[in-house]
Amino acid sequence: MVVGKLILEKHKADxxxxxxxxxxxxxxxxxxxNGVKVILIHDRPVLGGNASSEMRMHISGADVHNKIKNMRETGLIEEMRLENLRRNPNKNFSIFDTILYEKVKFEKNILLFLNTSCLSAKTKGSKILKVTGWQLTTQKYIEVTAKIFCDCSGDGILAPLSGAKYRVGREAKKEFNESLAPDRANPYTMGMTCLFSAENTGKPVKFEPPKWANVYKSCEDLPYGRSGHEWIKMGYWWIEMGGKKDTISDTEEIRDELLKTVYGIWDHIKNHCEDRKKAVNWDLNWVQFLPAKRESRRYIGAHVLSQNDIAAEGRFDDIVAYGGWPMDDHNSGGIGKREYVKTATIFHKTPIPYGIPFGMLYSKNIKNLMFAGRDASATHMAFSSTRVMGTGGIMGEAAGVAASIAVKKKVSPAQVKEKYIKELQQSLINEDCYIPWLTQEYSGIMNGAQLTSSSGDASVLIDGVNRPVNEISHRLDLKNNGWVKCRLKKSCYVKELTLIFDSMMEKNLQMSRHQKDDQLAKLPVKLVKAFIVKADGKTIFTSDDNYQRYVKIGVGKKIRTIEVKLTGTWGSKKTGIYALWVK
Structure with missing residues (x-):
């Protein structure tokens, strides 16, 4: 179809x-x-949002940079992190972009539109019928009709386009009885940040700032004083502005001010700082031009997560994910002098973990609208914890599985909660998503199955918990060439085998240029690299280059026994396995 002299492409998806x-x-x-047809529309040339090469932020989560052991997110987040560790040991963000691109572009059932901004939505009653985007690179309009929509845009673009209820800013203390909220509601948000990257060239490098850059002659002109910019490789989170402006409509103006600040800070480091001799050989190699946003619109869902929900550990009947990052409430005023340091951000402790309910992932008034990430349904105080990308990722995985159930059952997201919440929870656990206080349930051909191993009690592999919890490992530890065998009650058709290996949850696993002492720089040494699978004594699968924790292997025939022999790791003489089951 042609609109004027421009093409309108029409597509349909579930x-x-x-x-x-x-x-x-x-x-x-x-x-x-999970078998549904998906269209993903993204307004940038690369995937990843704040974690992409355009912004280069590490994916933080409930483990709080591994301060809390065994709390990092599994499922798809773990899959992407391990893939990146395997293929991108030098932590090049463009390679990370490529890995994310491959994950989406070559996934069966996904049609990807990059460089496409959502412009409009057509609704009927309380449902969205279709959305239209503009693809900058092809100068085409892209129209998508779908059964369910999920807004993971961060800015909640479908809210004003569809009439979905949303809010911006901080709620008053009395509205949700939140002790940390202000007495009066206000429209202020957290600001946005531009980072930089620098490298040691091994020889002196001069820096002449742009004439329009800000000037910071004293360390006391910057947050945290002299200690706040000792590490000069990759910029600072406190280069933050815009919280008292509109973080959507004022973004261009805020970006301009952030660039003045970034170049001014580098000028300070090179030319004015008391420690400038340490930076003599350092040179800028990248400056972020697209600000990384923290906060804008938040949808109002069936449930609005609050400070008190988090304090009570979030033990919801419809729990589908978890958080653990502290309530990290940045001051809306943004960057300021050292006397401002006490309020640049305030960390309020949270229980670790706390539960995230499915009710905060779908709209209160638009029946087929879901959301995940920083625009999910939460008060400002709760959002200050849930906003981090690791938490957003597992919210997204929960939303995707829920959408697949809704499509297959021909129901709304609200009806998934009412009728199929247990199915959703068990589906997520089966996909290696951890849900606190719930255990995996085994049925069908696993009923009556006997598990044995070369050492230890193999029954731990079907105890329903696939990570260490409360000092209990929930893991079978084996030496290289150890084995595990599953004998079914009777011979039956087995579609596939699932294994969950030890990827060393106690370590820090991030895509970050900030290398910490406990941060994995190569694949976990205990992770199984090589293994052999036999069915009724015959080899059906071998691997000598595994680098994933969660592994599915097709079987596709009638069998009675299945045996897995672990023949190699990425460096350790010992390894571990959390789960083995067939279906």
Missing amino acids: FCVIGGGTAGICAAISAAR
């Missing part, structure tokens, strides 16, 4: 995801792998 950050990627892939 599930349309707007926004390709971590939440949107996980929503799209999880729905697609």
